[in-house]
Amino acid sequence: MNAKKESKKPPKDNLVHFSIDGRRVQAQPDWTILETARAHRLHIPTLCFHPAIHPWGSCRLCVVETRLNDKVEVTASCLTKPVAGLEVLTHSSRVMNVRRWVLEMLLAECPASREIKELAAQYGVTSTRFAILDPEEECLKCGRCVAVCHEVVGVQALTFGSRGVAKKLETPYRVPNNACIGCGCCVSVCPTGALQARLDTVRGDLSRRTGHGFAH
Numbered sequence: 325m326n327a328k329k330e331s332k333k334p335p336k337d338n339l340v341h342f343s344i345d346g347r348r349v350q351a352q353p354d355w356t357i358l359e360t361a362r363a364h365r366l367h368i369p370t371l372c373f374h375p376a377i378h379p380w381g382s383c384r385l386c387v388v389e390t391r392l393n394d395k396v397e398v399t400a401s402c403l404t405k406p407v408a409g410l411e412v413l414t415h416s417s418r419v420m421n422v423r424r425w426v427l428e429m430l431l432a433e434c435p436a437s438r439e440i441k442e443l444a445a446q447y448g449v450t451s452t453r454f455a456i457l458d459p460e461e462e463c464l465k466c467g468r469c470v471a472v473c474h475e476v477v478g479v480q481a482l483t484f485g486s487r488g489v490a491k492k493l494e495t496p497y498r499v500p501n502n503a504c505i506g507c508g509c510c511v512s513v514c515p516t517g518a519l520q521a522r523l524d525t526v527r528g529d530l531s532r533r534t535g536h537g538f539a540h
């Protein structure tokens with residue numbers, strides 16, 4: 325008797341299939357849109373994202389437009405996981421408007437930052453309508469330094485104090501402490517030069533404490 329062979333369906337992968345700027349891409353189930361874009365060498369600008377730490381979603385520069393059926397959204401790509409069939413646009417007019425608005429706010433937040441000025445200029449943003457509170461400020465409060473100190477180095481030498489426009493990088497409870505080991509991880513992940521001066525101060529403190537300088 326000829327046993328009829330069962331027709332086999334192609335094996336299902338567990339990847340998420342969707343598109344970015346019209347290109348078909350595949351994501352591992354736990355990847356975000358940003359991770360997928362990077363894996364496929366597609367550029368989405370970021371400031372607060374760093375692969376060594378959990379995404380915070382604080383800067384919103386990584387926004388993309390997503391379309392699924394009739395639903396259109398603008399969302400942070402570093403926090404959003406794709407679903408099958410999603411269409412992602414990384415440079416639509418909606419996206420560019422949001423990025424320009426974000427950059428205008430950052431020009432007011434950290435007006436002394438050369439990096440932010442250069443980035444803003446790439447988007448045609450050279451001035452800001454928002455109030456500048458501190459013309460010397462370089463920190464954009466992205467949170468990378470706080471997160472790397474906690475998640476990677478394993479200490480909590482830094483935190484954010486206050487909220488809103490008063491938000492500031494500080495030591496916990498604004499009390500000087502010995503938690504900082506002067507490793508420089510915070511400086512290395514800072515997207516602006518904001519932390520270099522602070523680290524130099526820490527290095528000086530440690531030199532005085534231990535009697536040894538730091539090797540550069």
Ligand code: FES
Pocket residue numbers: 369370371372373380381382383384385386387400401402403
């Ligand atoms: S990089 Fe996604 S919100 Fe900052």
